[in-house]
Every structure is written in C-alpha cells, then in structure tokens.
Amino acid sequence: MAATIKDIAQKTGLGLATISSYLNGGNVREKNRVKIEEAIRELHFEINETARGLKTNTTRTIGVVIPELNSVFCAKVIGRIEDTLRKHGYALMICDCRTDKVREREAVEFLMRKRVDGLINMPVDGKGRHLEKFRRTGKPVVLIDREINGLGCDSVCADNREAMKEAVKLLVENGHRGIGMVAGTQDVLTAQERLMGYEEACSENGIPLRESYIYSGDCTIESGVLGLETLVRNNPEMTAVVVGNYNMSVGVMIGMNELGLSVPEELSVIGFDNLQFARACRPRLTILDQPTGEIADHAARIMLERLGKTDCAVNAQPYKVRLKTALIPGSSVKKL
Amino acid sequence: MAATIKDIAQKTGLGLATISSYLNGGNVREKNRVKIEEAIRELHFEINETARGLKTNTTRTIGVVIPELNSVFCAKVIGRIEDTLRKHGYALMICDCRTDKVREREAVEFLMRKRVDGLINMPVDGKGRHLEKFRRTGKPVVLIDREINGLGCDSVCADNREAMKEAVKLLVENGHRGIGMVAGTQDVLTAQERLMGYEEACSENGIPLRESYIYSGDCTIESGVLGLETLVRNNPEMTAVVVGNYNMSVGVMIGMNELGLSVPEELSVIGFDNLQFARACRPRLTILDQPTGEIADHAARIMLERLGKTDCAVNAQPYKVRLKTALIPGSSVKKL
Numbered sequence: 001m002a003a004t005i006k007d008i009a010q011k012t013g014l015g016l017a018t019i020s021s022y023l024n025g026g027n028v029r030e031k032n033r034v035k036i037e038e039a040i041r042e043l044h045f046e047i048n049e050t051a052r053g054l055k056t057n058t059t060r061t062i063g064v065v066i067p068e069l070n071s072v073f074c075a076k077v078i079g080r081i082e083d084t085l086r087k088h089g090y091a092l093m094i095c096d097c098r099t100d101k102v103r104e105r106e107a108v109e110f111l112m113r114k115r116v117d118g119l120i121n122m123p124v125d126g127k128g129r130h131l132e133k134f135r136r137t138g139k140p141v142v143l144i145d146r147e148i149n150g151l152g153c154d155s156v157c158a159d160n161r162e163a164m165k166e167a168v169k170l171l172v173e174n175g176h177r178g179i180g181m182v183a184g185t186q187d188v189l190t191a192q193e194r195l196m197g198y199e200e201a202c203s204e205n206g207i208p209l210r211e212s213y214i215y216s217g218d219c220t221i222e223s224g225v226l227g228l229e230t231l232v233r234n235n236p237e238m239t240a241v242v243v244g245n246y247n248m249s250v251g252v253m254i255g256m257n258e259l260g261l262s263v264p265e266e267l268s269v270i271g272f273d274n275l276q277f278a279r280a281c282r283p284r285l286t287i288l289d290q291p292t293g294e295i296a297d298h299a300a301r302i303m304l305e306r307l308g309k310t311d312c313a314v315n316a317q318p319y320k321v322r323l324k325t326a327l328i329p330g331s332s333v334k335k336l
Numbered sequence: 337m338a339a340t341i342k343d344i345a346q347k348t349g350l351g352l353a354t355i356s357s358y359l360n361g362g363n364v365r366e367k368n369r370v371k372i373e374e375a376i377r378e379l380h381f382e383i384n385e386t387a388r389g390l391k392t393n394t395t396r397t398i399g400v401v402i403p404e405l406n407s408v409f410c411a412k413v414i415g416r417i418e419d420t421l422r423k424h425g426y427a428l429m430i431c432d433c434r435t436d437k438v439r440e441r442e443a444v445e446f447l448m449r450k451r452v453d454g455l456i457n458m459p460v461d462g463k464g465r466h467l468e469k470f471r472r473t474g475k476p477v478v479l480i481d482r483e484i485n486g487l488g489c490d491s492v493c494a495d496n497r498e499a500m501k502e503a504v505k506l507l508v509e510n511g512h513r514g515i516g517m518v519a520g521t522q523d524v525l526t527a528q529e530r531l532m533g534y535e536e537a538c539s540e541n542g543i544p545l546r547e548s549y550i551y552s553g554d555c556t557i558e559s560g561v562l563g564l565e566t567l568v569r570n571n572p573e574m575t576a577v578v579v580g581n582y583n584m585s586v587g588v589m590i591g592m593n594e595l596g597l598s599v600p601e602e603l604s605v606i607g608f609d610n611l612q613f614a615r616a617c618r619p620r621l622t623i624l625d626q627p628t629g630e631i632a633d634h635a636a637r638i639m640l641e642r643l644g645k646t647d648c649a650v651n652a653q654p655y656k657v658r659l660k661t662a663l664i665p666g667s668s669v670k671k672l
Contacts, residue, residue: 061429061450069415072406079405079432086431086443091450093397093427096415107422114397114427221612253616276557280589282618 003043011039061091062303063111063119065104067219069096072274073246073292074122077144080296081120081303088304090117097124099219105130112137118303122146126187128153140306144299147189147320154306154319156298158290160190163325164197165204167242167270167288170327172205175336176240176268179207182227182252184219184244191219194244194272213238217248224251225258232259232267239268239336246273253281264334275328284330291323298323339379347375397427398639399447399455401440403555405432408610409582409628410458413480416632417456417639424640426453433460435555441466448473454639458482462523464489476642480635483525483656490642490655492634494626496526499661500533501540503578503606503624506663508541511672512576512604515543518563518588520555520580527555530580530608549574553584560587561594568595568603575604575672582609589617600670611664620666627659634659 008019012035022028022036039045062085066074082092093114095107104124108131111119118140121131128148131141135151143155171179181198184191195214202209212234217223224247231238232255243249249271253263261267263283271278271287278285298321344355348371358364358372375381398421402410418428429450431443440460444467447455454476457467464484467477471487479491507515517534520527531550538545548570553559560583567574568591579585585607589599597603599619607614607623614621634657 069405069418070408070411072408075406075411082405082430082432083434086446091429091431091446094418094430095422095427096418098419110422110427250612250616253618254612257615257618257620276586276590277613277616279593280586280613280617282589282593284593 003045005045007043008036008039008045011043012036057115058117059115060089061093061114061116063108063114063116064092064094065097065107065111065119065121065123066094067097067099067104067122067124069094071247072277073145073290076292077296077299078120080293081300084297084300085303090307092120099124101125101130108134118142118307120144120299120303123148124188126189140303142299142303142306144295145190149189152318154302154321156295156302156319156321157190157323158295158325159322160193160325161197161200163272163288163327164194164242164244165201166325166327168198168201168205170286170333171240171242171268171270172201172207174268174333177207178213178235178238178240180213180215180231180235180238180241182215182217182224182231182241182243182248184217184248186216191244198242210235217244217251219245219247221247221251221254224248225255226251228252228255229259232261240270240333241267242270243272246271246277249273249285249287250277253285263332268333270327270333278328278330281330281332283332286330286332287328289326289328291325294323339381341381343379344372344375344381347379348372393451394453395451396425397429397450397452399444399450399452400428400430401433401443401447401455401457401459402430403433403435403440403458403460405430407583408613409481409626412628413632413635414456416629417636420633420636421639426643428456435460437461437466444470454478454643456480456635456639459484460524462525476639478635478639478642480631481526485525488654490638490657492631492638492655492657493526493659494631494661495658496529496661497533497536499608499624499626499663500530500578500580501537502661502663504534504537504541506622506669507576507578507604507606508537508543510604510669513543514549514571514574514576516549516551516567516571516574516577518551518553518560518567518577518579518584520553520584522552524555527580534578546571553580553587555581555583557583557587557590560584561591562587564588564591565595568597576606576669577603578606579608582607582613585609585621585623586613589621599668604669606669614664614666617666617668619668622666622668623664625662625664627661630659 005019009016014032097104097107101124112134120142122145128151141153143153145157147155183195215227215230217227243252256263263269271285273290275289278287302319341355345352350368433439433443437460448470456478458481464487477489479489481493483491519531551563551566553563579588592599599605607621609626611625614623638655
C-alpha cells in the first residue's frame with residue numbers, strides 16, 4: 001500500500017496544509033522541511049503527479065514542437081532546456097513535426113489535450129495559426145529560433161541579419177564580389193532575415209543583386225546539395241557561397257565533394273553552424289556559429305518566469321531576445 | 337463550460353459505456369462511431385487526459401532516457417519512435433542524462449513519478465541497476481542500442497559484432513594488417529561487441545592482437561580526436577583505423593585534419609554511422625551504417641505490443657532483436 005500525505009502528517013505531527021505546501025513548492029519552515037523530507041524517505045512516499053495535476057490543474061509538463069529532432073541545432077537547444085526545466089520538476093513532451101504545417105498543428109492540439117503547462121515551439125508555420133487556440137488558454141508560449149509578428153509570444157533567436165552581413169563582409173574583404181547564397185524557406189522569419197542580411201551587405205558594398213545568385217532551399221541537406229549544384233551551373237563566374245542554415249551547409253559540402261570542386265581554390269564557402277562539423281571538414285569550414293547554449297538558457301528562464309517559478313517580476317511585454325552569433329574562421333575562404 | 341461525456345451521450349442517444357469504450361480505443365459499431373465523432377466535433381469535446389489518467393491509472397506517456405539528445409543516432413531513432421507512438425495517442429517524455437549514471441537514475445525516478453506507462457532506454461549503466469525499481473512496477477521497458485544480460489527486458493540493437501568484423505575484413509582484403517581501433521566505453525555491451533568483432537576478425541585473419549592498437553574512448557567527439565592522435569603517435573606503422581561509434585568517427589576525421597594526415601594515402605579509415613556525414617567528408621568516408629529506421633520501428637512495435645495496443649499475441653519471452661548494419665563504401669580505404 002503506497003504511503004499517502006496523511007501518513008506523512010501522522011509521522012511528522014504537522015498539518016496537511018504544511019505538507020501540501022511543501023509538496024507544491026511553497027515556503028515551509030526549515031525545521032518542518034527536514035521533518036517532511038525524513039518522513040518521505042522513511043515511508044517511501046511518492047507524489048502521484050496525475051492526481052496532483054487534476055487538483056492544481058497543472059501537469060508540470062512543457063510541450064515542445066520542433067521541425068526535426070534530428071537536427072543538431074534543435075537537439076542541442078532542447079537537450080539543454082530539458083536539463084534546466086527538469087531541475088524545476090518539469091518534464092518535456094517533445095513532438096517532431098517533420099517540417100510539416102499540418103503535423104505541427106496536430107502536435108499542438110495533441111499537447112493541449114495532454115494539458116501541458118506551456119509550449120516551446122520552433123514554428124514551421126510562419127504565421128503562427130497553429131498557436132492561436134493554445135494562446136487562448138492563457139498558458140505561456142516561448143518561440144525559439146523564430147519570431148512571429150503580431151502573435152505577442154516571447155521569442156529567443158540569434159541576430160540572423162547581422163550574422164549574414166558579417167559573413168558577406170568577410171568575403172568582400174577577401175576580394176570576392178561574385179557571392180551566391182543558398183537561402184532557407186522564405187516563409188520563415190529567420191530565413192528571411194538571413195537573406196536580408198545578405199542583400200544589405202551586398203548593397204552596402206556596391207554589389208548589384210542578381211536573382212541567379214540566390215537559391216531558395218527548404219533547409220534540408222538535400223536542398224543544400226541541389227542549391228550548390230544550381231548556383232554553380234548558373235553562375236560560372238561565382239567565387240563564393242554563403243549558406244543559410246546547418247543542414248544546407250552539410251548539403252553544400254556534399255555538393256562540393258560530389259561535383260569534385262575544391263574548397264577554397266574553386267569556391268569559397270561560409271557555412272551556418274556547428275563547430276564540430278566545421279572541424280571535420282577538409283579544409284576546415286569557416287562558419288557562423290549560433291549561441292545554442294545561450295538560446296536554451298534564455299528560453300528556459302523565460303518559461304520559468306511565465307510559469308511563476310522564478311523570483312523576478314513577470315514582464316508584461318513579450319520578450320524579443322536576440323543573441324549575437326560568432327564568425328569562426330576556418331580555411332574555406334580564399335583571398336583573391 | 338467544457339463539454340463532458342454526458343453531453344455526448346445526450347446528443348447521440350448512446351449509453352455512457354459505449355462512448356467510454358470509444359474514447360478508450362475499444363470496439364464500437366461503425367454507426368455509433370460516426371455519431372460519436374459528429375458529436376465530439378459539434379460540442380468541441382476534449383478529453384481531459386489528466387482525469388482519464390487517474391481513472392485508468394495510465395498516462396498515455398512513454399518515458400525515454402537517452403545518453404545524449406544531441407546525437408544523430410539518438411535523435412533519428414527517437415524522432416521516428418515518437419512519430420509511431422503519437423499515432424497511437426502516446427506522448428514521449430524525453431530525458432537526456434548526459435552519459436552520466438547518476439543523472440540516468442534520477443531521470444528514471446523522475447519519469448516514474450510522472451507515472452509513465454512504459455520506458456524506452458539507451459542505458460548508460462551497463463548493469464541496469466537504475467531500472468530495477470521501475471521493472472518492479474511491471475510496466476514495459478524496451479532497450480535500444482543496448483542489451484543488458486539478466487534483466488529480462490526487450491532490446492533492439494544492430495548486430496555490432498558482425499558489423500565490425502565486416503569492416504576489418506574489408507581492410508584485410510585491401511592488404512591492411514596494421515589496423516587500429518578507436519573503441520567505445522567498455523562497460524557498455526554494444527561497445528564490447530564492436531571490440532569483440534574487431535578482435536575476432538583479426539584472429540581469423542592471423543593478425544596478432546596488440547594492445548597499443550586499441551584505444552578505449554568514451555564515445556564523445558573529443559575522445560575520437562584524442563584516440564586518433566594516440567594511435568598514430570604510438571603506432572607509426574599502422575595503415576588503417578576502424579571507429580566504434582558516430583561521435584568518435586567525427587572526432588577521428590577532425591584528428592586527421594588537425595594532424596594534417598591525408599585519407600586514405602597516409603591512413604585508411606572506416607567510420608560508424610551517418611551517411612550524410614560520410615558524404616560531406618573529403619574524400620567520402622567508408623562507413624558502417626546502422627538501420628536507425630528499423631531500430632525505431634521494432635522498438636515502437638514492441639512497446640505497443642507490451643502495452644496491449646496491437647493485435648498480435650504478447651510474447652512471454654523478452655525480444656532480443658538484432659539488425660544487420662550496411663557497409664557503405666566511400667573512398668577512405670586504400671588498396672595496399
């Protein structure tokens with residue numbers, strides 16, 4: 001027979017209210033805390049979180065909807081968020097929507113039925129229609145790697161425009177003017193911003209924009225391969241390529257290998273993300289590295305704040321956190 | 337006011353038992369199913385899964401404990417398991433234990449308190465002590481990429497010994513005899529089996545085993561780098577290296593780059609896993625590729641069977657599924 005809260009009351013001589021307060025994370029005198037914890041250990045008491053969920057209308061779980069668990073960026077960020085939230089007693093329920101808007105909406109509805117206390121989302125639907133119903137519950141939504149205008153959600157992203165401007169600037173400083181871009185899905189703000197950074201840097205440096213220099217991919221490895229092949233075929237005079245996300249950077253390196261092009265002699269490349277991948281490339285790839293640890297820490301902190309689990313005052317306005325990327329030099333940029 | 341099961345009964349004229357049976361996945365006549373689904377739509381009825389959990393003593397969630405979410409193998413397998421289980425109404429709660437036995441035990445206890453219906457684990461503790469308490473609940477445990485002798489759990493892994501034998505055999509066929517191995521953590525069965533495969537293949541081919549040819553890493557990228565550096569320093573006559581997991585394969589390629597060694601001229605390499613990484617390597621890496629999709633599908637199927645959610649008879653004996661890896665040729669093996 002499992003021990004109940006009444007058994008703890010009997011054992012400690014404390015009132016049910018005190019014990020309940022302890023179990024729900026409230027303030028309890030030090031002396032009583034020690035007594036309760038002793039009794040919990042001795043009685044092998046375990047909280048029935050399901051029962052508690054019904055009473056407090058919380059489940060102490062946070063839903064996570066991401067495009068692809070099998071993405072180093074997502075896995076790193078979510079792994080670290082999980083770490084922090086677990087320390088506060090929260091579990092994550094993670095749904096992978098395979099970069100599909102219909103699946104994304106289904107995942108959010110699924111998590112609503114699971115009565116999650118909050119949602120962390122890296123949205124595929126750039127308009128955020130899949131979030132409307134959840135938003136009406138009044139529960140917090142924190143977006144990572146995306147911002148959706150007009151939705152009023154908190155968001156944590158890298159400063160994508162500045163990142164891409166910096167990459168183009170480095171190429172220009174090395175004498176490049178024929179610079180192509182393998183860009184991501186253009187209905188996603190992050191990808192738009194990266195493209196915008198590319199365009200701004202070109203115009204600031206007096207480089208005319210050419211449509212044939214921009215390939216719009218869908219952020220997959222295969223679209224990186226195809227993007228590189230297309231840009232090379234259509235622009236024989238091109239000397240450098242910048243890439244709009246990690247998967248497409250892997251794809252561009254595959255494309256370089258499979259076309260037998262040498263880096264940086266025949267084409268200079270600046271990739272997006274993943275230091276370890278950059279180190280394994282030959283020659284080492286120059287990359288824009290996102291601050292995944294910081295992104296995760298901000299997202300977790302904001303979620304805990306919204307759940308009322310931190311001491312800081314709750315910000316009435318949505319947070320729009322923007323974090324700086326780092327340009328990490330490799331040997332993939334040629335001095336012309 | 338949210339609609340209840342009674343509202344559905346009133347609307348459809350059906351009994352509560354029929355509707356309850358429908359909601360819990362039982363058999364209901366086609367005619368009644370249509371009626372119930374119409375009523376659910378019209379009344380915007382939503383199941384309160386928390387309340388249901390308390391009544392049925394199930395939560396329709398499966399706990400997952402893995403060493404590292406930020407591992408392509410884990411992310412691929414878990415992403416696909418999530419897909420299948422979600423179709424059956426199950427959510428995954430995923431805990432990443434950072435390859436730490438203490439955190440692993442804490443994660444299992446955390447998920448027990450969350451009353452998960454079953455557990456999927458890629459154990460760090462090769463003895464499985466962290467699972468003992470959970471096993472006593474009688475709920476199913478499915479191990480992936482690991483087997484623990486004597487624990488009586490279902491398990492799904494690649495045939496690691498055969499995989500590594502095949503890699504060494506390919507090197508021998510190409511004239512190599514000085515073959516080193518960067519092996520994984522030796523308290524994990526999978527890593528032991530891969531090392532065993534290496535040793536068997538050596539002795540079958542009359543190659544004497546030398547201690548200095550085996551580096552015991554800990555399955556991280558950094559230990560791959562260090563492993564390669566150590567083997568190269570201690571064995572100048574070595575002509576080839578096989579690697580015991582994906583992260584260490586990335587590390588070995590980083591090490592080759594950072595030591596300025598050319599593949600395969602100075603050293604032939606056979607890596608473990610990840611076709612896309614192999615394609616991005618220059619020259620393309622020859623690899624042993626694990627059947628991640630099949631591993632995920634077997635694990636999900638076994639879990640559903642144990643939960644009583646499939647039609648097949650429940651197997652009384654634990655499953656020990658072993659799946660064949662593929663040796664995918666690249667250009668990283670030199671013919672001597």
